[in-house]
Amino acid sequence: TDGAIITSSKNIHGLAEISRKNFISVLQGTSRFDTVVYPGQTSDMTLRIFSTPVFENEKVAYIVQVSTPLTSIEAALNNLKVTLFLLFPITILVTGVMGSFLAKAAMHPVDNMIQTIHQITAENMKLRIASPKTKDEVQKLAETFNEMLERLEGAFTAQQQLFADLSHELKTPLTILRGEFEVGLKRARSAEEYEAILHSGLEEINRITKLADSLLLLAKFDSKEVRPEMKLIDISSLIQDSVNHIKVLSEIKHIHLILKAGERILMNADEGQLKTAFLNLLDNAVKYTPESGNIDVTVERKMSMARITIHDSGVGIPKKEIRHIFDRFYRVEKSRNSSGFGLGLSIARSIIEAHNGTIEVKSNASQGTAFIIKIPAL
């Protein structure tokens, strides 16, 4: 405690100076740590010194100091610094380069897809994206995109076909009209002749008007613009009305048109629309049944459904054509010589489906055709 050294290790030359504040603390009885620079033989050495009091009769009698050089720790710390400063940027650089390489490799198929997509236009809808066999999201994306293209191409082709058919249907009556007017104007005609030409002209104009009306109705169904105007009706009497309406036509061809409708079958429906649908079906039955044939119409209740069957003994529909007859402008080849646009059935189906109903067809060349319609009843 008076500063005199009682004993020391051989390699200690002189006393390492610890701070005054710590020396006083040790004198008062607490152990302390110090870091001091000790002048060595070749170079200075940093020492970590532990000073601890030794008590005698509860008073500090001696101080024991133990020290260890910090060189190895400093060396380790220096090494760590170098490692951190060098290795860290190198690691970042390497991961960065590898990351960008990987990202490029992963994005390569997407790049290819983008290039193909750029080439797809309305005129070039057949193009498809090469789908990479990577079994990941990119492959799924490519496949989904191709499916979408498939659907779009289908819709687009149908649209083009519609345009072509429409132009064709418009052309026929217009050509007839022009022909008749030209013939009429060639020389002076009698009043009867002019009247005949006007009559015939009016027929063609009616034809065009019917076409425009039908197309407008279909377009409205497509855009879901016409919601059926539902009210409570009796489907049996609606069919009765339609049959009466068509009787005029069937009688001209001496067709036996028979309706079997018993009980009242109530339902919520759009009267005008349903009548259009059934008139279209009955009109077909008369049109495609030869003279003196039969048409049987039945209305009955089957559970919660009204079931209407229109069965004719007409020309029938060939098996391979059946799946097309509801398409717009589709007409079976042999019916081409009768008037019509091929729109009646697509309109009928749209109307029945808007009433949550179904329409199916059974046809056979020898036994004629049956249309079966089911609509939910009350």
Ligand code: ATP
């Ligand atoms: P539109 O009804 O527009 O005046 P359309 O009668 O030719 O013309 P749809 O009613 O749509 O057109 O019928 C499509 C085609 O289905 C007809 O052209 C005809 O070939 C065939 N078809 C429809 N109903 C019958 C039927 N009852 N018997 C035989 N063929 C039929």
Ligand code: MG
């Ligand atoms: Mg028709």
